[in-house]
Amino acid sequence: MTDYSANQMISEFDVPVKMRDGVVLRANIYRPNQEGKWPVLLHRHPYNKDNPPVSFGLYDISRAVRQGYVVIVQDTRGRFASEGDWELFSTSQQEASDTVETIRWASTLPFSNGKVGSFGESYSAFVQWAGMLQHPHELKAAAPSFSWSDPFDGLIYRGGALELGFLSYWQLGMYLDTLSRIYADEQERAIALAQLISDIDQLKTEIKALPLNNFAPFARNKVAPAILQHFERGMAQDDVDALSLKGKYDKFTVPTLNMAGWYDIFLKGTIENFLHMRTKGGSPEARQSKLVIGPWVHLDHSHQAGEVNFGLAADSAVVDLVGLQLRWFDHFLKGKDTGILNEAPVKLFVMGENVWRDEYEWPLARTIYTPYYLHSQGHANTLLGDGVLSTIAPDHYTYDPGRGL
Secondary structure: OOOOHHHHHHEEEEEEEEOOOOOOEEEEEEHHHHHHHOOEEEEEEEEOOOOOOOOOOOOOOHHHOOOEEEEEEEEEOOOOOOOOOOOOHHHHHHHHHHHHHHHHHHHHHOOOEEEEEEEOOOOOHHHHHHHHHOOOOEEEEEEEOOOOOOOOOOOOOOEEEEOOHHHHHHHHHHHOOOOHOOOOOOHHHHHHHHHHHHHHHHHHHHHHOOOHHHHHHHHHOOHHHHHHHHHHHHOOOOHHHHHOOOHHHHOOOOOOOEEOOOOOHHHHHHHHHHHHHOOOOOOOOHOOOOOEEEOOEEEEEEEOOOEEEOOOOHOOOHHOHHHHHHHHHHHHOOOOOHHHHHHOOOOEEEOOOOOOEEEEOOOHHHHOOOOOOOOOOOOOOOOOOOOOOEOOOOOOOOHHHHOOO
C-alpha cells in the first residue's frame, strides 16, 4: 500500500504566542506530516496571515514544506487575529521584541530543530531587520525583500519631501482592519467603513488640501494620530529611529538575501542595505549577503510593469525566486552545499536587453553615467505641461514655487 503521508501537510491555525507583556499574537503553522524535526521559516506581517501570499512567484508555502521546512505565518501586533494595537511609530519600537520572542518560541516547538530563517517583503522585511538587531542566536538566515533603509527616504519622506500620497493610502488601508476593534456597534462600524472607503477613493483630491496638521482623511477616521503629530514636528529623527537601519549595519550578524525591483518604491533602500551588509556587516556571514533586482514594482513581481512587458524571463516565478530563497535557507539552516555562496553576489535584470546578468560589484565599475536635465518653455508645472528631459545642459532655469515654476 502506498504511503501518501510524505506528501501531506499538517496545518494549524491561530496558534497563540504570548509576548512578555501578556499580548497574544496568533500564527498559522504548516509542517510536514511526518515524524521528525525541521528548520523553521518565519513570516511575520500585518496583512492577514490567513490570506494567500499576495506576491506571486516569491513565496510558496507548500513547496517549502515539501522541501523539509516548517513554515509559520504570524499576524503582527494589533493586526487581524493578534492582540494589541498597531500604529506606525509606537508599534515599530515593539516589533524587534515581538520578532525575537516569536523566533525563540518557534525554535522550541516539538517539530523544530532549533534553527530559524525569516522571509517577507516591505513591512515584513522591516520586522526581520528589527529582530536581527537583537541577535537571536536561533535565527541563521533572512530574506528581507523590497525593504527600506531610511524612512526619511522612501517611507515617510523622499529626498526631504513628504510621501503623503503613499503614506495616506497605506495608513488608511491599514485602518480597515481596526474598525471592528474601535466600533462595537455594527451600525456605527458600517458608517465608519463607508466614510473610510470614500476617503480612500477621494485621496487624489484630499492630499491637495492644507494645512497638513489637520489632514481630513486622518482626522475623520481617527487613524494614526501620531502621524498628524509628526506632521507638526517635521523630520524628527527620534520619531523614526526604530524604523531606520542607518548607522546600524555593523550590528547585523545574520546573512541576508535582498530582493528589489527597478520600479519599487524601496529600490534605493534595498540596494543600500545590501551594500552596507557586504562592507559593514557584523559577521563574516553577514558580509556574504546577496542582492537580486528585477523589473518589478512593489508587491508585483511579474513580467509586466505598467505598460511595459519585459518578457516571461523577467517573471519572478520563471526566474524561480522561491527556489533561490530555499537554496539560501538550505545552505544556512541545513548545512547543504547548494553552491549559492559561490555564485555572484548580484543578480540583476537588464531592461531593454531583457536579460539576467550576474555581477560581482555594485555599482558596476563599467557604468557610464549620463546626466539628464529639465527643460521647459515655461509651463512644466503640471503633468500636461511642456517639461522634458534632455542630455543637453540648460543655460539656466527659474525655480519659483510661489508662481508654480
